[in-house]
Amino acid sequence: MKVTLEELKKYRTQGNPKGITSVCSAHPLVLKAALRLGRDHQSSVLIEATCNQVNHQGGYTGMKPDDFAHLVFSLAKTEQCPEDLITLGGDHLGPNPWKHLSANEAMDEAEKMVIAYIKAGFRKIHIDTSMGCKGEPPALDDQIVSQRAVRLIQAAEKVAADSDKKKPLYIIGTEVPPPGGADHVITSLEPTKAEAAAQTLKIHQDALCAIGLEDVTHRLLGLVVQPGVEYGNWDIVYYDREKARSLSNSLDTESNLVFEAHSTDYQGVHYLSQLVEDGYAILKVGPELTFAVRECLFALDHIASEVFSDYSYRYLQNGLENLMLAKPNYWNSHYHGNAHECYLLRHYSLSDRIRYYWADPKANEYVQTLLSKIKGATVPAPLMMQYLPGAEHFSKKSFDPEEVIIWYVQKVLKSYHKACHLD
Template sequence: MSSHLLELATARRNGTPLGITSVCSAHPNVIRAALRRASTTRQHVLIEATCNQVNHLGGYTGMTPADFVNLVNTIAVEEKLEPSLIIFGGDHLGPNPWRKEKPETALAKARDMVKAYVTAGFSKIHLDTSMGCSGEPAALDDQTIANRAADLCEVAEAASKAAGLPPPVYVLGTEVPVPGGADHVLDSVEPTSPDAAKATIAIHRDIFAAAGLEAAFERVIAFVVQPGVEFGSQNVMQYDRSKARALSLVLNDHPGLVFEAHSTDYQTQQALSDLVSDGFPILKVGPGLTFAYREALYALDMIASDLIPSYGTRPLAAAMERLMLDHPTDWQGHYHGDTQSVRLQRHYSYSDRIRYYWNRPEATSAVQALLSALDGQVIPEPLLHQFFGEHTKAGSTAEETLLASVEGVLAIYDRAVHPQQS
């Protein structure tokens, strides 16, 4: 399982780079699409939960790490995927959910969360202690970040030993992009400077050694850096390998490491392939998958409006608008502009803040009403083609269409991370 991740640096050194897609989503249909695809390709699938989505206190999904593992394993059984192909990852594990609290309180909760993740069977642990807590600067210095990461690593090591589990592999780093994308239009994104990357690796190695964590540091597979990829609400910065060349060369002095690329959503297949070849083989994607899911849902909403007079005019979109206006916390402050611009972003933003609402009862009810309306309906192929274009599959059910839309994105990643099979 996590041993597969240890092969990434070896493959790069041998001149046969390969990567892995990190599916960062707690949406059951996104998880199902990823597991269904893995069941077909027979490749490892990396499913990651973030600290805000899933933690020992429930997170915004209401799931603990053990709950999340049970959800994924249940879907895996339904999709006939053997457990040995699933790798569980914990993303941004640190004080982020409690950063408005005092450091000692936030870090105590972070320790409990890391213990819960490791005990539940998460074998890839991204320790992110880069953010300041109450009374601290927003961005901390490398020394503080590394000390806090070592503290959490000690918890993870002890938890795996107590649970009788293999020790986890780790991802570290201080230059961590904003989870879920930027909240403004992007003009440019500069890659991490090589000197900054070297300094980050060195200071973590020294502090882990001082804490007696040399063995754990040997299982650090990657550092998070900024290769120059990001997406905002309304635009995407595509990877430019020429700008990241000097950063990529840092890995030549660290043969056991690769870099992890966050916010790779909406990159082209060529850009993703270049990232893998250049030493950024762990490609994290989340909003891009739920964006594809929302696109398909809204397309089916319009199809049902045209096909079934009694269905009404786009009731799913109307229900989501009401829901987001009634509960604005998860999008307010992230979308900017006049009233019309913000309304459009609520539904169509690349940041996809609408993803926070799909598990609410009002949303699940509206989705079920859509699927029930289309159940047994024969959708004329030209009508399907209007909304799904070349991806039209005559005879597909609404549920199959939704999963296929997510799988279509994952297929792009598969071709990028397994270039020898393309």
């Protein structure tokens, strides 16, 4: 069932809430899994790139917005997913990648990034200017956040008009979880206060109207709030709908909005369904999907170690360990503890910072060596039962490891699809 972003508000007000999964990943196998699921169910495929991952300077993937869009639509053609099912989004678009610079310098770069996203055809734009820059406090007040957000929206509107693009749909909000999840122990979270959410919305609406962008207020698709869900390295805080009841009920007076929930990874169907029913219609997921890729690859690494006498024991995992130690910048400020604790975090943390390494040529070499070794082999069913329970059916035919990984990722995506009430 295809549900568009604009229709989410209608379904909620009609008492038949539906949701859309926001797939926040640049991993080709994750993208293939999402596009294939959209094709098979004829449902919307919302794929988002984050500011650190993809920007006008390349981001950690080395891709600019045009490159990312080309990747998605090339894969869509391969997977025979109709383009009209696909929406591209930009996540956390703001100064975050350049917050070590002065505010003026960081915002100049953020503006260039937003312009690049719009020119590349991204339509759903999450504006996040909540972080402080050099010399500023880590979190800023709503007035400063709204002023900076409006600057980026103004730039996006001008580019969209000049290039005859569809008018963008915007997500705003100041209570934004950190991209990629928390990096500290968490046991509980307080949901956003309903009054704070209302104030954030009003301040942004007033700021837009003050510069003649009233039309944009009708394209404010949703508000990022904290419903009380998060994950850390080892911990998951599950949704408590009673604790968030006041916030959820506040949507009753805002018929033109839905809430966007970040860091919904690892919640599972039960809690995801409750989130959708309570008005959190856009569910963002990213690390759980690449965590699934990593789980499956490590399992295949074990299987190859057992099946092939000339395959080094845990070749892929050991290679990645060496790579992460040689290039620690993506994990060393996030993982803390003794040597063994940091080892465990590098490979198994729920925040899955190993995902930053998949685009590295050396990591790609390790993966391709594994996939080439096991492709077409006969894998005994008991080994699949041992390392990938439920995947035994793949042992009955010529083994295709990419198909196994896509199947494994789709297990996560199907839980989101079910929670969004799209069947």
